[in-house]
Amino acid sequence: NAGVTQTPKFQVLKTGQSMTLQCAQDMNHNSMYWYRQDPGMGLRLIYYSASEGTTDKGEVPNGYNVSRLNKREFSLRLESAAPSQTSVYFCAIPRGNPGTNEQFFGPGTRLTVL
Amino acid sequence: AQSVTQLDSHVSVSEGTPVLLRCNYSSSYSPSLFWYVQHPNKGLQLLLKYTSAATLVKGINGFEAEFKKSETSFHLTKPSAHMSDAAEYFCVVSDTSGTYKYIFGTGTRLKVLA
Numbered sequence: 001n002a003g004v005t006q007t008p009k010f011q012v013l014k015t016g017q018s019m020t021l022q023c024a025q026d027m028n029h030n031s032m033y034w035y036r037q038d039p040g041m042g043l044r045l046i047y048y049s050a051s052e053g054t055t056d057k058g059e060v061p062n063g064y065n066v067s068r069l070n071k072r073e074f075s076l077r078l079e080s081a082a083p084s085q086t087s088v089y090f091c092a093i094p095r096g097n098p099g100t101n102e103q104f105f106g107p108g109t110r111l112t113v114l
Numbered sequence: 115a116q117s118v119t120q121l122d123s124h125v126s127v128s129e130g131t132p133v134l135l136r137c138n139y140s141s142s143y144s145p146s147l148f149w150y151v152q153h154p155n156k157g158l159q160l161l162l163k164y165t166s167a168a169t170l171v172k173g174i175n176g177f178e179a180e181f182k183k184s185e186t187s188f189h190l191t192k193p194s195a196h197m198s199d200a201a202e203y204f205c206v207v208s209d210t211s212g213t214y215k216y217i218f219g220t221g222t223r224l225k226v227l228a
Contacts, residue, residue, distance in 0.1 A: 031214055040123065042204055042218040043158075050214050058215070090158070098214040100165055102148050105158045 003027040006091050006106040013081045013113045021076040021109050023091030031098045032074035034058075034066060036087040037108075043090065049074055050098070081113045116141045118207045120219035128227045133177075133192040135222045137205035140186060147188045148206040148216075149179055158204070164188060175199070200226045 007022045025032065030051045035043040035058075045058030049068040063085060065077045078085055088110050092103040121136040139145060149161040162173025169181040179190045188205060205219040 033216070035218075040220060042220040044218070045215060048214060094214075099208045099216075100146050102160045102163050103216060107157050 004091055004093055004104050004106040006089075006109050008109060009107065010110050011112070013078075013111065015082060015113060017081050018077070018079050019081065019111075020078075021089055021091075021111075023074045023076070023106055024072055025074075025091075025093050026072070027093060027104070028071065029093045030071070031094050032068065033092045033103065034064075034074065034076045035090045035092065036060065036085075037090060038087050046076065046089075081111075083113045085111065086113045087111060116145065116207045116209050116215070116217045118205050118217050118219040120203075120205050120222050122222050123220065124223050124225065126225040126227060127195045129197055130194050133190070133195045133199065133224065135190040135203050135205075135224065137179075137188045137190065137219060138186055139188060139205070139207045141207055141209075143209065146208045147179075147181060148208070149173065149177070149188075149190050150204045150206060151201050152204065152221075153201045161190070161203070195224075195226050197226050197228065200224055 004025050033048040034046040037043045044060045047066040049055045052071045055066050067075045088108050090108050091106040095101040117140045119138045147164040150158045151161050152158050161177050162171045164171050164181045172178045177192045202221045202223045204221050208216045
């Protein structure tokens, strides 16, 4: 997980509360990704950012917003949390050219929505 | 569009016997393919990757995978299972056409019996 940090590591929210998950990288890479992991479903892409200032929807973007204000940071926001958003969230960056190279993953944020 | 199917959600083997985890993919372009491992409550670690070089790819911890274009498969094998191999394994296909997306399989949980 070197080079990709996520905060917080754990979070418990009540339905309707909001929060922002933070991801930061020190590898100076253009692309950054947010995934959620649920049992039996693998990792599903929520949003990705190909470069600073650009973001695109992935497979499951509903209920989330993202912000890529600078090259280093990519945040994921839940405006009104729902129990269906209980999951483990991973941030990732590709090792080199996206697509051709593997991704580095952050340590994850375990989120529970009550 | 890319997709990936892991054919078994659970696989059990005895320690010392071979491991076979199956993965089929679909891709409109020449794909890059990856296998990751995730031990319980841990992050994702790259086992190996295929990026259009040798079709037989060797990875860490004695794992290898063979890219078979005619069968659209990328199965993961290991000659002799160890107790420490018990984990969840994910097959991933990436889009090399420029959309930057990585598609994860739903995972195979490997159980190693003593």
